[in-house]
Amino acid sequence: MGFLNGLLGNASTVSNEEVQSELGPVLIPGEEVDAAFKLVRDLIVFTNNRLILVDKQGITGKKTEYHTIPYKSISHYSVETAGRFDLDSELKIWISGAQLPAISKQFGKNSSINDIQKLMAAAVTR
Template sequence: MGIISGLMGNASEVDIKKIQDEFEPILADIEKVEKAYRLVRDLFVFTNKRLILVDKQGATGKKTEYHSIPYKSITHFSVESTGHFDLDAELKIWISSTSMPIDKQFKNDKSIYEIQKTLAHYMFK
């Protein structure tokens, strides 16, 4: 998937070498990026230790929130596929000690299934 796909609300896989270099200041010495997906301006970054959700904020995207979630803190997640009238797919991730899930919207089923498969892989390690 390419840039156009990402802008359309479909997650696209990102070059992990680029992300590793970009995230060097916030990664632990023993941590490495293993997979990354871009969803419009946001990122899902899977390291060998945690999931980092990156939320670019504002018109310019200069303000950035890094939400760090150790895999052991994820209690469960759900995927909702698109329907006839609801064209958005949805991924919800619940973290221990929180009642409300993290909710991410996608424009198609294909990209959401790839991310949920990667999430399941790291949760069950």
């Protein structure tokens, strides 16, 4: 069901150890993965220092973009949950000084958006 959830835009949790191993080359010494969510091939990773958005590109997914956002740079965020006729949820993240959201991610109706919202709240209030 994980593959189907990914195709439908549902974020599924990923093992912290698996992500820690995969992101080993980009994590700094002492940085730990707190939680991670997979969205098709992409990842949303919460560490003890920052938010990392991993965007796998191309057919093979070998080309990867790592978008790092230090928690202290997040000025605010919004979460829009799915409604009766609106079948998707959305996460928007604003960076200090920006008027438009720097990040906008779409999720399916039955996704982990509430878990992501709790982690965002904990991260930006550290």
